[in-house]
Amino acid sequence: MKKRFVVVLLMLLALVAAACAGKTAAKRTLVEGDPYSDTQFLMGTVVTVKIYDKDKQGALDAAFARVQQLADELTVNQKGSEVDAVNKNAGIKPVHVTPSVYRVIAAAKHYSENSEGAFDLAIGPITSLWHIGFADARKPAQSEIDERLPLVHYPDVVLNAKKQTVYLKKKGMAIDLGGIAKGFITDEVVKTLKAKKVTTAIIDLGGNIYVMGKSPKNVKKDWNVGIQDPKKPRGTAIGTLPASNMTVVTSGIYERYLKVDGKIYMHLMNPKTGYPFDNNLMGVSIVTKKSVDGDALSTATFDKGLAGGMAYIEKLKYADAIFITKDKKVYVSSGLKDKFKLLKDSGYTLATLKK
Missing domain, CATH: 1.10.3980.10 (ApbE-like superfamily)
Structure with missing residues (x-):
């Protein structure tokens, strides 16, 4: 029987239905741990903010105003x-x-x-x-x-x-911040909530998850964060890890893709070839304190592949990663080996890179 994850798995089917209809999900009054919650469809993705502090419902408006402002810019x-x-x-x-x-x-x-x-x-x-x-x-x-x-x-x-x-410098050049903007905006929402004295919250910008404070069910324990299955809809986890005031950013080949003649082309582009990345990686989750770092690193590690990506992450003192390969194996960086727990019925297996 699958574990029920209180936080990150967010019951996205209902949220997506409300958001994709162009409507805002109703804000709810905090009762016995039930959060103030709002969901909107912005920047082509579902944005959800949940606040667990009492009398902080107004912080939701400030958070979404900041998202909209940055999205426009x-x-x-x-x-x-x-x-x-x-x-x-x-x-x-x-x-x-x-x-x-x-x-x-x-x-x-x-x-x-x-x-x-x-x-x-x-x-x-x-x-x-x-x-x-x-x-x-x-x-x-x-x-x-x-x-x-x-x-x-x-x-x-x-x-x-x-x-x-x-x-x-050259005509025809163009910057694209799609690989980092959601992370930056997530961090800005965190700053906005902190300015409103919010201490316990979840921010989800279409796969950029940030968990603030401790779990409202037990203020002494971290949140239990689900790690996304890259082959299934958002909210389906292959495993979990504890986190507090941390972000988990996931990129996968099935998140956004183009299928041509039976071949799947993912949305993350290789700057060297002009084609989408094509290696043994199916998904990468970056765990760090700033979502802007997680966003950029999830793209960079896809380019470098499993071995190169792991070596790159291990050199960084502020980030860890979970790599999922197309043969359904899971590799975790050294900082997560005693934290990440793979679900028994996930269909994946833990593996170790050979030196």
Whole structure:
């Protein structure tokens, strides 16, 4: 019999139904541990915030206002978006952006450098070509990919911290923050809730989970966080781990994909080839204190594959990872070996990398 997870598994079927209908789920009064909860469909994903502190229902409005504000600033090809303005001025002039937008772009540039291009914020020309996750998604011709691939070059993204400007050196370049924006926004929601004196909450931005404080059922214990099965709908776990004031960010090949002639192409793009990543990995969950780090690292580790991704994570003192391979094996980084628990009926097996 499967364990009932109080927090992260969130009864998403009901939430998705409400959100996809373009409606906001009803806010509820806190009674015997029942949270104030709100769900909205934003940025193409289901956003849920649950607050367990008494008399903090008003913090929900502040949290969603912050999500909407950042979504408007960061979304590509949206009227009024600062990122869209940066891309339209590629090869023309630097564009001044707000402090929040500058910070997320700076974080994306940092991880582009830190991962040696495994994560590349200048991937925009390729992601817009495939457009996986949208109605017009398609597999482009090799000639189209060859034409755009030289534009994917993060060193050509020039930042000026003093002037708060972003400049793309070549016409046709485009930054795409899809691999880091949800993480950044999650962290901003955490800051917003803390400013409202919220101490116990769950924030879920379509797979970017943040658990604040301790479990409301036992204030001395951590939350029990479910790790997503990459082959099944959101809310289906293969295992659990304890967490408090931590984030779990999961990327998987079945999250958003394009199927052509029986082959599945995932939404995460390889900056070196112009094609979606294609290796033995089926899913990666990053565990860290900041969701912006987890977002970028989940993409970078997919590029590096199981062995390279594990080696990369082990060098970082602030992050751990759970790797799930296509043969249904689960590998965990050293910091999680005594914490992660695989469900007996998950259909997966724990494995260890051979040295």
